[in-house]
Amino acid sequence: MQKIKGRKAPFLTAFAGAVSLLAGAAAAQNDSFRDRLPEDEVIYFVLPDRFENGDPANDEGGFGGDRLTHGFDPTHKGFFHGGDLRGLTERLDYIQGLGATAIWLGPIYMNKPVQGSPGAESAGYHGYWITDFTRVDPHFGTNDELAALVNAAHARGMKVYLDIITNHTADVIRYRECLENDCAFRSRADYPWTRRGGLDGEAINEGFLGDEVGSAENFSRLTRPDWAYTPYVPAGEENVKVPAWLNDPIHYHNRGNFGQPGEVGLYGDFAGLDDLFTEDPRVVQGLIDIYGDWIDRYGIDGFRVDTARHVNPEFWQAFIPAMLERARARGIPNFHIFAETYEFEVGPLARFTHLDRFPYVLDFAFQGVAAEVIARGGSTHDLRLLFEQDPAYAGGAATARGNPTFVGNHDMGRFAMFVRDSNPEASEEELLKRVELGHALMMFARGAPTIYYGDEQGFVGLGGDQDARQDMFPSQVERYNGDPLLGTDATTADSNFDPAHPLYRAIAEMTAVRAAEPALRRGDMVVRESVEGPGLFAFSRRLDGREVVVAMNTGAEPLGVNVWTDAASDNWRALQGACPVASSAPGSLALSLEPFAYAVCVSESES
Structure with missing residues (x-):
């Protein structure tokens, strides 16, 4: 086991209890996982090439030649490294132990192996340069191995989402x-x-x-x-x-x-990639047939839609209902389809739920405000303003509850990088606490929390895109291996699947609490307290008369605060963190919060 920095023995006892609770919750859901709503999920987003190499025989995809033909070069951050679907299947214990209930796979379709001008080539390890929309890329394995992964996940009560692209194909x-x-x-x-x-x-x-x-x-x-x-x-x-x-x-x-x-956003070749004429009914029906077949054949549970804002709304108005109908016909009543729009303001983001009629969108607005408040010490009033705009979405708060939330990703970079870069003089203990706090906000506020693979192992990164796509299995990329990780003496030159890592343990605790408390998944969200600058942010999640209060301290000084609630009783129980046995009076909850700490408290009586 790797040497772990930070919290040790006291946390391990709590972690063991959390994993036991999570396992029980997962087992109870195994027979009815299709009935879970999108907001019930904890999503784990992974790029298959960078996760685990289960079959080294497919590293070159069967192409032969050199790296400019087959695209495999594990020393270069822009080429294939060897991760595959078999490796993912072998690591399902690890992913489920974290508390993830759905796995979002980066695109797994056959790609053009290498593109780019001479001397500036890179490979399609990321999956966004599709040539064959019907076949798994041989670097990742086979269609049968995808079926094996989906079946193994479903047997555990876990869902599988595919990343899909309709805007473009490979550059041909x-x-x-x-x-x-x-x-x-x-x-x-x-x-x-x-x-x-x-x-x-x-x-x-x-x-x-x-x-x-x-x-x-x-x-x-x-x-x-x-x-x-x-x-x-x-x-x-x-x-x-x-x-x-x-x-x-x-x-x-x-x-x-x-x-x-x-207009270039709709009609131009994105990064030179061939831009599909999605106004053409032949193209519309062709893409419906392509992606409907993945649902029919494999029982896929949801789609993340790439570059959605670069496709005309009329296409989505036809495509989305067709996908939902294919899913229902396959016995999938809660198919989770959400758009990547790269919009950081609620208004432009919500537009895609109205005009384009997406059921859900990736919550870039949440990411932007979470990074500003927790990584950069901004005002917690900004969080209040963010959540108060939830009615802007088509469907209002119900849509916001199903929007996947995230704090970093494969394009913009990791949350730990934002934290480190914004606090260059901070101790490692503070950096870990801020990263944990960002995940707590994502886990307990409304939305479907989305964990970016490696964040739970303290991956930091040196930027976005290729610099945020490190290997979980031992890496040969010098730039990755020279970047220190948080919470461990390991580097990316080591295998990083350690369930004792402090961030893995902390997130596993959060997911266990979330799984056991329906109000934290499906409950209305009411902001209770916020301040100008860093400090207190508190909100309630309410469901069927039950109230859970989540309070956070985003500042560097301890807080003693009173949070107003709707609870008719002064009896409270801690779900996570330090909660009082009793408050001073019904309607008010007294809390003490250390710097960058949080508490999750449930009223023992109905509101």
Whole structure:
């Protein structure tokens, strides 16, 4: 066992009790896991390539050649490292022991192994460069191994979510007018639907301006997409995409690279990736067929939707109901589908639940405020303002309860990095407490908490994207191995699946409390106290007359506070942290909180 810094023996006793409680809760749910609502889940988000290598024989994906052919180079942070689905299946005990009830897999579909200009290549280890939408990437294993993972998870009462992409495919299409595919975006004003090649070009689609492309009747009037550029598929790649219809450039926008905001966000090639013509009913139905088949074949429990804001709303209005119907037909009543939008304000974020009609969205607004308040010492009033905007979502507070919340991810970086970078003089004890506090806010406030793999082992990272995608199995990347972890003397050069790590233990305690207390999952959320600057933040979760109070101290000084409640009794019991046996009077709860500490208290009588 690795030497662990920080809390030791007293915490181990509490941890053992928490794991026992969690195991009992999971066992009770095994036969009815499909009945759990999205807000009941604790999601564990993992990039399969960086988690565990269960089968070294598939490291090169069967491609042969060198790393620029097969994409495998475990010393380079931008190439495949060897993690796979078999490794994930072998580590289900570890994931379930943390208290996760759902596993969100980064994209597992067949990818173009390597892309990029000469000298700046990287590999599709992340899964977002799809060529074959029907097949598991051979670096990760086989379709049968995905089935084995899903079946093993379901046998434990755990759900499996897939990351899906409808905006684009791998970068295959080239434009004859461009050098090295470096093509500036060409707008509809300069290259309208009615002219091929610009305002002075050949007249096509006369009488049609494309304002209602989304209907089959209107789209049938188009002879083909207006091509601002002349697309072609390089020799040898004519049939690289599956299903076959994806190989025809007619199904893409072909307007050049993603750049400035506006129409380019819908029609441009994101990072040069081939941008699908999602207004075309053929494309809509094709993607419905593709992803519906993953539900039909494997009983997948939910989708995280990549780059959702770069697809037209009419597509989502057709696609989402179709996915929910496929799931219901498969016996999955609570299919969890949520959009990645990269919007940090509630208004723009909520728009996707109204116009695009997403049931849920990844809560980037939560992440932004949590990092500001806990990592950077901002005002806890900002948290109050965040939660008071929950009615902005379609469905209001009920939608907010199912929005996945998170404190860091594979694109922006890890929460521990935000904490460390904002507090360069802080002790390791303070850094650990702040990271734990961020996870406590995520675990006990409304939403479906989402743990980014490795956070529970003290991974920090040196930035976003590739710098936040460390290996859990022994890494050969020097940049990763030189970055100290929190709470342990281990580095990423070691295997990091230690259930005695202080953050793993702390999160496991939280998930056990959450699993045992329905109010912390499904209850209304009422903000009770907040302050200008760091310090007290308190809220209640209420369900069927039962009240749980969560109080946090985001500041560096101890607090003695009174929190107002709806409880008619002065009898309280601690679920986590220090709670008084009795309060001074009904309607008021007296608490003492150490710096960066929290308490979870339940009233012993109904409100």
